[in-house]
Amino acid sequence: MHRDEDWSKISFVTDRYQPAVASRILKRVRERGSLTCGGRTDLAGFGFICPNGQNCGFDTDLCKAVAAAALNSPAAPIKFVSVDTPGRKPALVNDEVDILSRNTTWTSLREAEWGNFTWIMFYDGQGFMVRKDSGVTSLQQVCAESICVAPQTTTYMNLADTCRKLNLQPQIVEVPETDEAFTIYENGGCRVITTDKSGLATRKVSLSDPNAHTVLDVTISKEPLTPSVPKGDELWTDIVRTVMWGLINAEELGITQANVDTMLTSTDPQVKRLLGVEGDFGQKSLGLEPGAIAQAIRAVGNYGELYNRYLGPSGVDIPRGPNKLWSDGGQIYAPPLR
Incomplete structure (x- = not known):
């Protein structure tokens, strides 16, 4: 030694x-x-x-x-x-x-x-963020909205599976898995954004008005x-x-x-x-x-x-x-x- x-x-x-x-x-x-x-x-x-x-x-x-x-x-x-x-x-x-x-x-x-x-x-789980004034509060409403989601991810597949089970077809807005996705969301490019809840929490604080947005009390997946x-x-x-x-x-x-x-x-x-x-x-x-x-x-x-x-x-x-x-x-x- x-x-x-x-x-x-x-x-x-x-x-x-x-x-x-x-x-x-x-x-x-x-x-x-x-x-x-x-x-x-x-x-x-x-x-x-x-x-x-x-x-x-x-x-x-x-x-x-x-x-x-x-x-x-x-x-x-x-x-x-x-x-x-x-x-x-x-x-x-x-x-x-x-x-x-x-x-x-x-x-x-x-x-x-x-x-x-x-x-x-x-241990994480997939969730959704919306504007507080959007009126979106349930998973059924989420699956009827335009949703920003990164392709080639489990997030994308979980979303498709979840909405399919509800016989609903959201409008998918494909975005990169970067800060740009949240800029698109904040600028109105989609009404909902989805990723791991940890990612939503960390990105929410960087929005221009964090208090105008909320992470829904909905988790649709296991994300270890x-x-x-x-x-x-x-x-x-x-x-x-x-x-x-x-x-x-x-x-x-x-x-x-x-x-x-x-x-x-x-x-x-x-x-x-x-x-x-x-x-x-x-x-x-x-x-x-x-x-x-x-x-x-x-x-x-x-x-x-x-x-x-x-x-x-x-x-x-x-x-x-x-x-x-x-x-x-x-x-x-x-x-x-x-």
Whole structure:
């Protein structure tokens, strides 16, 4: 182990643990010295450009956590690649990214055709936004209106299925999955706009008069937003999944970005195992260093810190709801690392 006095700069020799079958993507990440992260730059809370010009957001920080674990440094760099909606599948299929972390819904077809989805990190659902004075309050009314929706998305397919069940045919206005869609909506190009409710919440605040609009109390789908990786490297899938589990378990155990180094001296066996002080949760088999999860926590904090930073009161202020830990009545749950 090579160590500076500053724990934030700690680094380990990354060839110490080599599994019998090495991860192809982990190998290229280490040879390159950075992780290639596919994401977006235009969605507040999830993926955007910070005032300092750096890529920020909940999804972006998930990439940073994986980079920290894979390269064994909280300062591990990521190479950010902006991926638009149609480009998500090619980015995975053509092996253009090491991880796609871009508010993407995990579906059975995408699992079969796109790549390997890792672990649900945000539970969402599709909703609708209208002007308060529109008179539109029900799903039946929505399906009789003009609706702005992005093509080639689960949003588009969910809308079609829902209105078809009601024997109604809305007027579809195809729009890009960008801020431009909300400009079209606000300028009267459609009477309703639909996307994930998290997206509606983050975009509503940027409208010229947010109070003139409302998100209907209607949810028509399950939208489990999940980071994904290229197919053909099951070990890399396991590595990314394990990092996600580590962030969730860290919140459960009270390990934060601020106290992670202090917690190294904890007597709690779960804490010691998670931070790599003793025991094993599969690091050697994955090709990771014992303290890989500790490095991820040093880089971005635990799951709750990530949420609060970007999606909670410090960010776009989306209530945690189903994204609370299971122990708090939510659906965020991870297997124990042991």
